[in-house]
Amino acid sequence: MSQRADNYIVRFDAVEKTYDGTNIVVKRLNLDIRKGEFLTMLGPSGSGKTTSLMMLAGFEMPTSGTIVLDGKPIEKLPPHRRNIGVVFQNYALFPNMTVAENVAFPLQMRKVSKADQKDQVRAALDMVQMGQFSGRRPAQLSGGQQQRIALARALVFKPSLVLMDEPLGALDKQLREHMQLEIKHLHEKLGISIVYVTHDQSEALTMSDRIAIFNDGVVQQLGSPTDIYENPSNPFVARFIGDNNSLSGNIKSVDGSVCEVHLDGANQVVRARATPSVRAGDRTTLSIRPERIHIDPMNDNHNVAAAVVEEVIYLGDHVRVRVSALGSNDIVIKVPNGSLHSSAVARGKKLSIGWSPTDCAALQ
Numbered sequence: 280m281s282q283r284a285d286n287y288i289v290r291f292d293a294v295e296k297t298y299d300g301t302n303i304v305v306k307r308l309n310l311d312i313r314k315g316e317f318l319t320m321l322g323p324s325g326s327g328k329t330t331s332l333m334m335l336a337g338f339e340m341p342t343s344g345t346i347v348l349d350g351k352p353i354e355k356l357p358p359h360r361r362n363i364g365v366v367f368q369n370y371a372l373f374p375n376m377t378v379a380e381n382v383a384f385p386l387q388m389r390k391v392s393k394a395d396q397k398d399q400v401r402a403a404l405d406m407v408q409m410g411q412f413s414g415r416r417p418a419q420l421s422g423g424q425q426q427r428i429a430l431a432r433a434l435v436f437k438p439s440l441v442l443m444d445e446p447l448g449a450l451d452k453q454l455r456e457h458m459q460l461e462i463k464h465l466h467e468k469l470g471i472s473i474v475y476v477t478h479d480q481s482e483a484l485t486m487s488d489r490i491a492i493f494n495d496g497v498v499q500q501l502g503s504p505t506d507i508y509e510n511p512s513n514p515f516v517a518r519f520i521g522d523n524n525s526l527s528g529n530i531k532s533v534d535g536s537v538c539e540v541h542l543d544g545a546n547q548v549v550r551a552r553a554t555p556s557v558r559a560g561d562r563t564t565l566s567i568r569p570e571r572i573h574i575d576p577m578n579d580n581h582n583v584a585a586a587v588v589e590e591v592i593y594l595g596d597h598v599r600v601r602v603s604a605l606g607s608n609d610i611v612i613k614v615p616n617g618s619l620h621s622s623a624v625a626r627g628k629k630l631s632i633g634w635s636p637t638d639c640a641a642l643q
Contacts (some may be wrong), residue, residue: 294344322493364433364441379413403435517566544606550636576633
C-alpha cells in the first residue's frame with residue numbers, strides 16, 4: 280500500500296475463517312480500512328462479509344491471520360476491550376430498560392460516573408433526534424426509533440470505530456432510505472470510521488466512501504461506488520452491483536483500449552472497452568448498463584443492432600424495456616419517462632438499439 284500505515288484504523292492481514300476445517304468461509308482477507316471512512320462490505324448471503332465483521336467485533340475468532348486495530352493486533356482481545364460500537368439488525372435493546380438506560384449501558388460497563396453518564400446520554404440521544412423519548416421503553420417505539428436508539432448506544436462512548444450489521448434490514452423502504460441518509464450525514468459530522476455490512480446494492484452505493492464486494496469468501500473488488508459501478512472488475516461484480524446486461528463472445532482483436540468481440544448466437548462483431556487482462560482469442564463477457572443503451576441511436580460511433588420489443592414496464596421515473604437482440608431475448612433498456620412516445624416502444628415493435636464502445640466493458 281502506498282499510504283502510510285497510520286492512515287488506517289483497521290487492517291486484515293491474510294485472515295481466514297473456517298468452522299469445520301474444510302470449508303473456508305473467509306479466504307486470506309487482506310483489507311485496510313481508512314480512518315474516518317465509511318466502508319461497506321457488500322455481497323450475497325454466505326459470501327463472508329458478516330463473518331469478517333464479526334471477527335473484527337470479536338464475536339468470532341479468525342482461524343489464521345492477524346486483525347490490527349489502531350496499530351495493535353486484536354484477534355485475541357475480547358469484544359468488550361476493543362472499544363468498538365456495534366449496531367445489529369435486530370437492535371438488541373434491553374426491553375426492561377428505558378431508552379436512557381439502554382443508551383447508558385455501555386457507559387456503566389466502562390465505570391463512567393453517574394453525572395457524566397447523564398450528560399453523555401443526553402448528547403447521544405439529541406444526536407439521533409430522540410431526546411424526548413428518553414423515558415420510554417423499546418416496545419413503545421417504532422422500528423425506526425428503535426434503530427436510532429441502537430445507534431445512540433453505539434456512539435455514546437465515542438468509539439473511533441462503529442460496526443453495523445444489516446442495521447436497516449427490518450425497516451420499510453421509505454424509512455430505510457431516510458435512515459441511510461441520516462447515518463451518512465451523522466458519519467460526515469462525527470468523522471468516525473464505519474464498517475457497514477449489507478446485501479443491498481443501492482444502500483451501499485448511497486452511503487459508502489468505498490465498497491468491498493465479497494463473493495465466496497473473497498473480495499472481488501474494492502473501490503469507490505462510482506469506480507465499482509462504472510468499471511466492474513469481473514462479471515460477478517457487474518451483475519451484483521446495479522442492473523446489467525451480459526453478452527458472451529470471443530475477442531477477435533485488441534487495439535489499445537478497444538477490442539472487437541464476435542458475439543455468441545449472433546453473426547455480429549461489436550466494439551467494447553478492453554479491460555487490462557483481455558487478449559485476442561480470449562472468451563469474454565460484455566457488461567452494458569441498461570441506461571447506456573439507446574433506442575434508435577443517432578451516433579455513428581455506436582454499436583447498432585436490430586431488436587424486437589418483448590416487454591414494456593412502467594416504473595414511474597423510467598420505463599423498463601426488454602428486447603430480443605444479438606441472440607438474447609433478455610436485453611434490458613432503461614428509458615427516462617417522457618423521452619420517447621409510447622408507440623415507439625410498444626410490444627412487438629421492431630427497432631434498432633445502440634451503445635458506445637466506451638460504455639461496454641469486456642470482462643473475464
